[in-house]
Amino acid sequence: MVPLFDPKPQHAQVADEVHAQTRAVLDSGQFILGPNVQAFEEEAARFHDLSHGIGVASGTDALHLALLAAGIGPGDEVITSAFSFIAGVEAIFYCGAKPVFVDIREDSMNLDESTIEAAVTERTRAIMPVHLFGLACDMDQIMSVAQRHDLKVIEDCAQAFGARFKDKPVGAFGHAGCFSFFPTKNLGGYGDGGLITTADAVLDEQARVLRNHGSRERYHHHCVGFNSRLDEVQAAALRVKLRHLEDFNQSRRDIAAIYDQGLDGLPLQTPAVPEGCYAVYGQYTVQLDQRDKVREALQEKGIASAIYYPIPLHRQAVCGDEYASISLPVTERVSERCLSLPMFPGMSKDQAEEVIAALWTILT
Ligand SMILES: Cc1ncc(COP(=O)(O)O)c(C=O)c1O
Known part of the structure; x- marks a missing residue:
């Protein structure tokens, strides 16, 4: 788990x-x-x-x-x-x-x-x-x-x-x-x-x-x-x-580095870090096809994941009809393809490797 x-x-x-x-x-x-x-x-x-x-x-x-x-x-x-x-x-x-x-940038x-x-x-x-x-x-x-x-x-x-x-x-x-x-x-x-x-x-x-x-x-x-x-x-x-914040953030960055390396070669996009940015991985969010199926398969293997965010804000009911005619193609595409993987300070290398192994099994 x-x-x-x-x-x-x-x-x-x-x-x-x-x-x-x-x-x-x-x-x-x-x-x-x-x-x-x-x-x-x-x-x-x-x-x-x-x-x-x-x-x-x-x-x-x-x-x-x-x-x-x-x-x-x-x-x-x-x-x-x-x-x-x-x-x-x-x-x-x-x-x-x-x-x-x-709209958003697909990489960041x-x-x-x-x-x-x-x-x-x-x-x-x-x-x-x-x-x-x-x-x-x-x-x-x-x-x-x-x-x-x-x-x-x-x-x-x-x-x-x-x-x-x-x-x-x-x-x-x-x-x-x-x-x-x-x-x-x-x-x-x-x-x-x-x-x-x-x-x-x-x-x-x-x-x-x-x-x-x-x-x-x-x-x-x-x-x-x-x-x-x-x-x-x-x-x-x-x-x-x-x-202790810098320690907690470093721990998140260490897990992100394990994911970056371990997921390399899979048909998914790992989070980009543009030049000049020091990322602290509030979430580690990948983009991939058939996101919902992959999420289910992970769940079957005891690995939790989350979709941040499945419905973009301009499509939320609370925003009413005002934005109905607006199209934000990158936002809409990313919201269909994003999947956030387990990420927290103190997460073990073994846990990260379990996630990576599961994704290799599911995606290859
Ligand atoms: C991007 C973003 N903005 C604002 C908030 C609101 O913070 P809070 O839950 O403390 O009200 C959150 C919390 O989830 C968030 O993720």
């Missing part, structure tokens, strides 16, 4: 420290916006060489509050990828704005940076690149389009904590970086959590007010805000795990 994701090996690596730090929070009686949230925000900002980090309740909230704090509102357009999790699009809709989808499965400029209209206010599966988008191209058209860039880094583009971590390029601490993520918490990173003091202040009921000072409410705070117990655990 090889699971898609197993949290136990990484937990075992940090268990003593996490138990000590979370127990100290429980004993302290201070659970909301205490010293651990503040320290984690500072440590996560420092990791990105940025001045500000704002802990929030989830990655979805990070995207929503970052868009609001960047001034995105009704009637605005936000350019993004349709090959992603729904959260980014939900965040755009929450603001009353409209997602405008561009990230939005095709070269097509963004053609999608800019007079209503475009922001670009939301998604660093999918732990691989950075080409942030040089994205930031230069944004500068030419005076657009905000809100990076969806939910699957890519620690990924780098030209040695700079994702989340440090745009006006805001948005992270998720859902347990399967590169920096996985013990529940839900999220973070916004920014170099912009005004955006930082705005996001802080929004996450805490529109309040700067207790019982003084300046705007309609939200209850979206990272809690102390999560923050204490995340501080420990942040110190």
Whole structure:
């Protein structure tokens, strides 16, 4: 049996420290916006060489509050990828704005940076690149389009904590970086959590007010805000795990290298890593024909896999008819051919080799 994701090996690596730090929070009686949230925000900002980090309740909230704090509102357009999790699009809709989808690149499965400029209209206010599966988008191209058209860039880094583009971590390029601490993520918490990173003091202040009921000072409410705070117990655990993040990501990279080598020669496409990218493999996603049959055959051999994502966002019911006439050929093809293989820190070489052997049996 090889699971898609197993949290136990990484937990075992940090268990003593996490138990000590979370127990100290429980004993302290201070659970909301205490010293651990503040320290984690500072440590996560420092990791990105940025001045500000704002802990929030989830990655979805990070995207929503970052868009609001960047001034995105009704009637605005936000350019993004349709090959992603729904959260980014939900965040755009929450603001009353409209997602405008561009196609993806077949090699990186990230939005095709070269097509963004053609999608800019007079209503475009922001670009939301998604660093999918732990691989950075080409942030040089994205930031230069944004500068030419005076657009905000809100990076969806939910699957890519620690990924780098030209040695700079994702989340440090745009006006805001948005992270998720859902347990399967590169920096996985013990529940839900999220973070916004920014170099912009005004955006930082705005996001802080929004996450805490529109309040700067207790019982003084300046705007309609939200209850979206990272809690102390999560923050204490995340501080420990942040110190081990490079190890966890290296472990994912080691498994990816075993897969790359072991799958070479099979009729499938392994994930490309464009020049200048340091990938952290939030997922290891291959592309192949007869994906559903292969998935079933793997399942019969006790190997889990997942389809991220079977229905592109422009084809989701929630988007209504508005996108019915739009065609994104690469997105549509990749969503029919993508298959994510088991990937998690502490996964053993034997487990990776079991997956490889099964694919050789199935595909040859
Ligand atoms: C690309 C992407 N964006 C945003 C999110 C939302 O994060 P959360 O589940 O913490 O709200 C996820 C989570 O799965 C994601 O994969």
